[in-house]
Amino acid sequence: METTRMNPSTDVIVEERGRTGLITLNRPRALNALSLDMVRTLTATLLDWAQAERIEAVAIRGMGKDGPFSAFCAGGDIRFFHQAAVSGDARIEDFFTEEYTLNHLVHRFPKPYVVFMDGIVMGGGMGIAGHGSAQALRLATSSTRMAMPETNIGLFPDVGGGWFLARCPGALGEYLALTGEVIGAEDARHAGLADGVLAVDALPAAWERLAEGGAAAVAALRGEASQAAATGASLAASRASIDRCFSLPDVPAIVGALEAAEDDWARKTAATLRKRSPLMLHVVLEQLRRARGMSLAEDLRMERGMVRRCFERGDGGHSETVEGIRALAIDKDHAPRWQPDRIEAVDAALVARFFDSPWPAHAHPLRGLD
Structure with a gap:
């Protein structure tokens, strides 16, 4: 049985195929930057799937300007933050409370949770990427551009950034947090921020395998991606x-x-x-x-x-x-x-x-x- 749900603005596409829940962030013109409505849709969906016996695995990706993949999530909607702060819009308080609640939910999600970190993965995008929990499978590609660049706008690496960056090896967390440096797939794996690597042209087939195979497909993909080589290490x-x-x-x-x-x-x-x-x-x-x-x-x-x-x-x-x-x-x-x-x-x-x-x-x- 296959079902598809969207939030009212279609910024999140939610599907159930077989025993797998599939989420596509669908705000490509904004590089899938998270709005409050998107946070609420993601939270409600994951709360449902965490308890639903019909769902045994979840996968999440972003929609690029030319179709699925090529951009995961550029973070929170900073234009909204600015407007809300200047105008006194109380929704800014709701946004951060609910976003951080979502980050915790993702980290504690009780089922396999596969993240296709193709393209931009920054700020709030890192917050929904699993935080390295045992159930998460964070997949980087040769197109991954990962960063916590908040010091560039007078902010700090939030969405649990203090927690996951502090657990990078050595002083890599301090380096990435202070500089906001953008890293690729192999550096992300070296820093403990990615679990495996996939070729860009393999992403559609991997998505379909997960849709059809549920938890068993996740286990197979984890083994393959953990052994894959990547370039661009610095x-x-x-x-x-x-x-x-x-x-x-x-x-x-x-x-x-x-x-x-x-x-x-x-x-x-x-x-x-x-x-x-x-x-x-x-x-x-x-x-x-x-x-x-x-x-x-x-x-x-x-x-x-x-x-x-x-x-x-x-x-x-x-x-x-x-x-x-x-x-x-x-x-x-x-x-x-x-x-x-x-x-x-x-x-x-x-x-x-x-x-x-x-x-x-x-x-x-x-x-x-x-």
């Missing part, structure tokens, strides 16, 4: 330098070590960090260091408070995140006015505020996560 070659610099105790020390080095990689990396929000670099490093000792639920509760702080207007009505989105996506002048404007000028009290929860524990919007 993290392994830089691991010694990454671990040496990004394991240092604070951001000034990290940047100082990079600027003191004489190789092109270090100079380029230092220049990248100098362009990011100085405040959020400090916040992000603290986030990852704290998240290493947390469960995912604890990390998501921490991040929920952090993201509330990100959209608050401080002195002079300034929000680093609103300013970063303005510069990147609204005015597109790529000249954010960061406050403070230098890494060395960030006061510890500014950083500490991000970790001061706006809610007591009994009233936290994610208090029900375990």
Whole structure:
């Protein structure tokens, strides 16, 4: 029996074929950036399938401009974030509470959950990619472009980013979180952010196999993809330098070590960090260091408070995140006015505020996560 459901705007296509649930993110012009309606459709669907005996496996992909695959998910809808923050739209609060609840649901999903991470996989796209749970199978391709680029817009790697980046080997998590570096398939596997690799031209057949074969097909695909070779690795070659610099105790020390080095990689990396929000670099490093000792639920509760702080207007009505989105996506002048404007000028009290929860524990919007 085959059934197909769509949400009212058709931004999520939901199908049941055999014993497999199939999800296609269908907002290609926005690179499948997540809206609140999409988050709600995904959550309701997965809650249903988690309990349904008729479904034994789930697969999720994105729709590209020319058809299925080629773009997974570029993250949350940052234009909506900017509009909501400027206008006082309360839906921004609902978005993050419900998105983080979805991230936790995906991580704890009790059945095989296959993610086709072809094309762009960034921000919120990483949040629905399984977080490396035992049931997830995260498939990268030669077209995968993966990143947590939030420091570029004055934000932090949320959707559980503190938790999964803190569990990358060595100091790779700090490197990826602070720089927002875009990586490909082999680097994603090296960092523990992908479980296997598929050729781009093999994706349609793999999707059909899952649709027809359920959990058995997932097991076979897992074995094949885990053995596949991939090209384009760069993290392994830089691991010694990454671990040496990004394991240092604070951001000034990290940047100082990079600027003191004489190789092109270090100079380029230092220049990248100098362009990011100085405040959020400090916040992000603290986030990852704290998240290493947390469960995912604890990390998501921490991040929920952090993201509330990100959209608050401080002195002079300034929000680093609103300013970063303005510069990147609204005015597109790529000249954010960061406050403070230098890494060395960030006061510890500014950083500490991000970790001061706006809610007591009994009233936290994610208090029900375990």
